[in-house]
Amino acid sequence: MMKTQMARWLVTCVTVLAQTNGLEAAERAKTPRNVLFLVCDDLNCDIGCYGHRQVKTPNIDRLAREGVLFSNAFCQFPLCGPSRASFLTGMYPDQTLVRRNAIYVREHTPNVVTLPQAFRKAGYFATRIGKLYHYNVPKHIGTSGHDDPFSWNQTFNPRGRDVEEESKIFSIRKGQFGGTLSWLAADGTDEEQTDGIGASLAIDQLKSHARSRRPFFLAVGLFRPHTPYVAPKKYFDMYPLESIKVPRVPKGYLQTLPKGARATLLRKKDQVNLPEELGRQAIQAYYASISFADAQIGRILRALKETGLDENTVVLFTSDHGYHMGEHGWYQKTTLFENADHVPLIVSGPGVTARGRRHEGLVEMVDFYRTLTELCGVQAPATVTGKSLVPALVDPRKTIRQSALTQYAAGYSLRTSRFRYTEWGEGGAGGAELYDRDVDPAEMENLAGQASLKQVQAELSIVLRDRISASRKKPKGLVQIHFDNRRRVR
Numbered sequence: 001m002m003k004t005q006m007a008r009w010l011v012t013c014v015t016v017l018a019q020t021n022g023l024e025a026a027e028r029a030k031t032p033r034n035v036l037f038l039v040c041d042d043l044n045c046d047i048g049c050y051g052h053r054q055v056k057t058p059n060i061d062r063l064a065r066e067g068v069l070f071s072n073a074f075c076q077f078p079l080c081g082p083s084r085a086s087f088l089t090g091m092y093p094d095q096t097l098v099r100r101n102a103i104y105v106r107e108h109t110p111n112v113v114t115l116p117q118a119f120r121k122a123g124y125f126a127t128r129i130g131k132l133y134h135y136n137v138p139k140h141i142g143t144s145g146h147d148d149p150f151s152w153n154q155t156f157n158p159r160g161r162d163v164e165e166e167s168k169i170f171s172i173r174k175g176q177f178g179g180t181l182s183w184l185a186a187d188g189t190d191e192e193q194t195d196g197i198g199a200s201l202a203i204d205q206l207k208s209h210a211r212s213r214r215p216f217f218l219a220v221g222l223f224r225p226h227t228p229y230v231a232p233k234k235y236f237d238m239y240p241l242e243s244i245k246v247p248r249v250p251k252g253y254l255q256t257l258p259k260g261a262r263a264t265l266l267r268k269k270d271q272v273n274l275p276e277e278l279g280r281q282a283i284q285a286y287y288a289s290i291s292f293a294d295a296q297i298g299r300i301l302r303a304l305k306e307t308g309l310d311e312n313t314v315v316l317f318t319s320d321h322g323y324h325m326g327e328h329g330w331y332q333k334t335t336l337f338e339n340a341d342h343v344p345l346i347v348s349g350p351g352v353t354a355r356g357r358r359h360e361g362l363v364e365m366v367d368f369y370r371t372l373t374e375l376c377g378v379q380a381p382a383t384v385t386g387k388s389l390v391p392a393l394v395d396p397r398k399t400i401r402q403s404a405l406t407q408y409a410a411g412y413s414l415r416t417s418r419f420r421y422t423e424w425g426e427g428g429a430g431g432a433e434l435y436d437r438d439v440d441p442a443e444m445e446n447l448a449g450q451a452s453l454k455q456v457q458a459e460l461s462i463v464l465r466d467r468i469s470a471s472r473k474k475p476k477g478l479v480q481i482h483f484d485n486r487r488r489v490r
Contacts, residue, residue, distance in 0.1 A: 032376060033314055033375060034215055036313050036314070039221045040224065042319065043319035044322040047060055048061045054287065060294050065355075067346050070359045072360060072362050073344070075343050076405065078334055081101035082099050083320045084133050089384075090380070095474065115373075118373060127153060127154050127205055129220045137178050137226045138178060144157060160194035160197050181227060184229070185285075194223055195222045195292070196296060199296035202300045202303070206218070207307060231289045231291070239284045247325075249329040254329075260425065261336065283325050313349050314348075314350060315346075316372065323339065336407075347389065347393055350375075359389075360396070361399050362415060363387075364387075381477070383476065414464040419456070421448075422434075428461065431448070434450075434456070
């Protein structure tokens with residue numbers, strides 16, 4: 001009798017437990033997915049999980065093991081303001097009409113629905129911490145910069161010791177920092193730096209959301225490794241100067257390029273072909289800033305896990321564009337080479353079933369919008385031009401794009417699985433570049449005009465011009481305001 005009662009009791013317990021678990025699973029399925037959007041500033045792919053043998057990024061590497069790493073993601077414009085306006089609206093720069101810095105996203109497209117705004121419309125609480133839209137760095141740190149207030153429910157503008165101690169920063173142009181190579185091995189702790197304060201704010205927000213259970217879109221924009229490269233001294237110590245290698249450029253190299261390409265590499269002549277010792281210091285400082293940023297990302301991701309929010313939060317990690325550190329003789333961004341337009345991209349969390357895998361195909365930053373809205377069941381507006389990466393998050397073998405498009409100044413560049421093809425001026429009137437990346441991954445030998453590749457170049461030119469034409473098409477329902485001699489022209 002006793003055994004029978006015990007058996008019945010066990011069956012009842014198991015049944016109740018199963019029903020409870022089933023109800024919890026059903027509730028989780030009904031709960032909207034959150035978004036944690038992490039963006040570094042001026043970060044290239046000098047990261048451990050992208051194969052760099054020297055730079056230490058354990059936290060970003062761990063995120064890659066938990067999600068899908070996109071090996072070939074490309075920005076649409078290798079400059080902060082235009083790139084950010086592009087991926088935050090899901091449109092190309094010739095659609096946003098933002099092709100330089102210091103432009104508010106609604107100056108040209110007043111009725112645009114931005115990515116965080118779409119989530120707000122869906123009932124999410126959208127928060128910005130740090131730099132998401134364009135800022136002049138370090139001048140605008142601690143302010144809203146060129147932010148879009150319609151995108152957010154609340155914003156935080158951290159300002160740290162790195163700003164207060166600007167007088168200590170070394171610059172190759174004395175007193176200039178933002179667009180100039182400059183650095184400081186700082187005293188003090190991570191938490192005293194602007195990005196350390198930003199990470200602490202993000203942790204506080206995650207704890208608050210864990211309590212409220214309200215769906216959120218939390219965007220954290222780190223300022224590093226943008227110049228000035230400021231990080232605590234311990235990060236500089238990770239990269240002894242004698243271990244740093246400065247890229248070499250063959251004599252006469254610039255003469256192999258069209259005038260437009262040469263101009264991008266000579267924009268700031270004091271930041272071209274730096275002396276060996278100065279180049280090592282700049283690279284050391286850039287690497288130190290990357291590792292410092294990685295540490296702040298680690299703090300945020302640990303809080304995400306500790307709060308239990310990781311189970312229902314999509315994490316997207318990226319940068320606004322790539323960056324040269326001596327390649328092609330140039331330091332900084334703003335070129336149409338791989339160094340400047342190749343960006344890191346990792347997506348993890350619910351809906352990402354191919355965890356720890358790599359997607360080797362081509363994707364674009366303009367694809368972020370449709371990816372996140374699809375993962376979270378949020379309606380994307382008709383203005384969004386990009387594609388969804390969700391198929392690749394389930395099966396990394398899926399092809400999303402056959403090519404990636406980037407523009408800068410008067411040039412447009414097409415990246416395929418094998419070639420990079422660039423034309424300067426309307427219809428290529430300013431010359432062309434062609435690189436076979438299978439044999440020249442550094443893109444140092446311009447093959448444009450070679451008879452043996454005449455057919456290849458012609459085919460790539462057709463594809464490039466088709467892509468340019470499509471990227472200029474006005475999205476349905478979008479109001480565009482052009483400025484002609486300071487007059488507004490719709």
